[in-house]
Amino acid sequence: MTSPGEWRAAAAAAPQVVDFQRDVVCLLGLPLDTVDLAGAVHAVRSAAFTNKTCMIATPNLNFLVGALDDPAFRDSVTHADMSLADGMPLVWLARLLGLPLRERVAGADLFEALDRHLGPPLSVFFFGGPDGAAQAACERVNASSRGLRCAGFDSPGFGSIAEMSGAERIARINASGAQFLVAALGAKKGQAWLEHNRAKLAVPVRCHLGAVVNFAAGTVRRAPRLLQRFGLEWLWRVVEEPSLWRRYAGDGAVLLRLLVTRVLPLALVRRPSHSALAAATVAVQLAGDTCTLTLTGAWARSNLQPLRQALAQAVDAGAPRLCCVLREVTHIDSAFVGLLTIAPRAFPLGMTLVDAPARVARHLRWHGAGYLMRPARGAHA
Incomplete structure (x- = not known):
């Protein structure tokens, strides 16, 4: 053992x-x-x-x-x-x-x-x-x-x-x-x-x-x-x-x-519309040792590039901690979750997902990624 x-x-x-x-x-x-x-x-x-x-x-x-x-x-x-x-x-x-x-x-x-x-x-x-x-x-x-x-x-x-x-x-x-x-x-x-x-x-x-x-x-x-x-x-x-x-x-x-x-x-979850995917945004904010990504809208494999770039930007800025605010997120898929499962090791002080709506939190748990939703410890305002 x-x-x-x-x-x-x-x-x-x-x-x-x-x-x-x-x-x-x-x-x-x-x-x-x-x-x-x-x-x-x-x-x-x-x-x-x-x-x-x-x-x-x-x-x-x-x-x-x-x-x-x-x-x-x-x-x-x-x-x-x-x-x-x-x-x-x-x-x-x-x-x-x-x-x-x-x-x-x-x-x-x-x-x-x-x-x-x-x-x-x-x-x-x-x-x-x-x-x-x-x-x-x-x-x-x-x-x-x-x-x-x-x-x-x-x-x-x-x-x-x-x-x-x-x-x-x-x-x-x-x-x-x-x-x-x-x-x-x-x-x-x-x-x-x-x-x-x-x-x-x-x-x-x-x-x-x-x-x-x-x-x-x-x-x-x-x-x-x-x-x-x-x-x-x-x-x-x-x-x-x-x-x-x-x-x-x-x-x-x-x-x-x-x-x-x-x-x-998960197989019964309805896919988002093209307009919902097109409306997705991610905002990047640096404060102290934390980079906060605030996401809105529906996220899926087809529109992840802005999130990929935001994660790279957080690493380039040298932020040791990442906080992803999901308050305004309406949909996630397996590619979104997959990207977030490989992200934490880029941040020495860890990564947390916070303020996930009940539906999004439920989907994260179904995907087996509920462990990412830990207390933010004051990582965002």
């Missing part, structure tokens, strides 16, 4: 850099980038070859369920530079809500696409997995891969985050010259380890891809494409790893509850 202290240390290490132009939507509290597999491959290779830090999260249903009552785990996803819809249940929910997710982009699919790429190979470092798996994955990649070259591996065992983050271990990863770090420590622990070492790692692209090490090592077979296409990969994994059935059963029960209490109510 990851201790609260380790999570706090991980959060404190995160740099305050946010791309407010990302096209993201919020699904039950987690931001998801509206990118397809080809776009994800391009983003990874671009970051790797320009040495630009790119933390990738791959939320699936288990991530979504785990983030509901674990704020630090949720933050590890909102802190990512790219968040990919790894599980078909997320894609189905997105389609039900009319969200513009193009396709499922599983972490294993991303790895396989990078492995097949015909361009200059990326160097990869495997960290974690069962005993011997990382070494086997490294040997198999170097024996057969076209798009990847293994620069090294490490099997840290089952210690704490701190024990897995010693200076010698991090130095060995950095000295490998790897461009892509694949961690496999279990979702929560892997995310926490990446957050904890964010500022120490020199590897530009980092991602927790738990099952990928086993797939690459050949110790676990991935489901046939037909089962993947119909969203039945979970059934294949239960056959391969029977201990997973309890997790899948529990996650499925939570999904049914969320479907009734949040997803279906």
Whole structure:
């Protein structure tokens, strides 16, 4: 288990850099980038070859369920530079809500696409997995891969985050010259380890891809494409790893509850008119350590550019705290909420949403972003 202290240390290490132009939507509290597999491959290779830090999260249903009552785990996803819809249940929910997710982009699919790429190979470092798996994955990649070259591996065992983050271990990863770090420590622990070492790692692209090490090592077979296409990969994994059935059963029960209490109510929300969207405004005011954004009107994916610019303006002004006043807001959608879920890490003293009308507040809770509505502590007049 990851201790609260380790999570706090991980959060404190995160740099305050946010791309407010990302096209993201919020699904039950987690931001998801509206990118397809080809776009994800391009983003990874671009970051790797320009040495630009790119933390990738791959939320699936288990991530979504785990983030509901674990704020630090949720933050590890909102802190990512790219968040990919790894599980078909997320894609189905997105389609039900009319969200513009193009396709499922599983972490294993991303790895396989990078492995097949015909361009200059990326160097990869495997960290974690069962005993011997990382070494086997490294040997198999170097024996057969076209798009990847293994620069090294490490099997840290089952210690704490701190024990897995010693200076010698991090130095060995950095000295490998790897461009892509694949961690496999279990979702929560892997995310926490990446957050904890964010500022120490020199590897530009980092991602927790738990099952990928086993797939690459050949110790676990991935489901046939037909089962993947119909969203039945979970059934294949239960056959391969029977201990997973309890997790899948529990996650499925939570999904049914969320479907009734949040997803279906959101699916019935009426869309705003073009005139309501055109009338939306955002005013920026700096006072002390706080930048206040006062929003009016209806907000949706089609009219977010003024808000994106206002958020960037607040960062450029050096304001450590952001307050968004929603008193006159009449409508929000998943893209509006998604943008606000990735914004807080740009402001060291935090971000709050205040004065939300009852209807807007209800929609924020349905989107899983009610946690953003905290007391403003005098942040606005």
